[in-house]
Amino acid sequence: MALQGIRRISAGIIQNPGINSGRPIIEGTRVFVDRILGHLENGMSVTEICEEYELTLEQVMAVKQLSLEQVQYVKGYADALENVARKCYRKKRNSMKYPYHVEYTESGFPILRLPRVLLTL
Numbered sequence: 001m002a003l004q005g006i007r008r009i010s011a012g013i014i015q016n017p018g019i020n021s022g023r024p025i026i027e028g029t030r031v032f033v034d035r036i037l038g039h040l041e042n043g044m045s046v047t048e049i050c051e052e053y054e055l056t057l058e059q060v061m062a063v064k065q066l067s068l069e070q071v072q073y074v075k076g077y078a079d080a081l082e083n084v085a086r087k088c089y090r091k092k093r094n095s096m097k098y099p100y101h102v103e104y105t106e107s108g109f110p111i112l113r114l115p116r117v118l119l120t121l
Contacts, residue, residue: 036053037075
């Protein structure tokens, strides 16, 4: 079933199908939760993350306080998007079956725009 509307994963963590293909983000930003989780797992301090992404301590702590089940969901959703992106890349770029395009933020991060029908889990 495709993601319908904004979904609150926990306090401060949301999914919005209109932002970054529904990839879980920190509310009020476009910062991917799975990216912050990766930084925390690799030993980056909360202060460094706050400075790097211009986040508040409360926003980073919202990510840090996710349950194991929520963390698995966030990572699984990000992995699913990457798998869809790989499939799209292998198909012809102009194929109507897999329409997509890549946009870049001001800081150079790619945003993959996919049709919602492909984002079912």
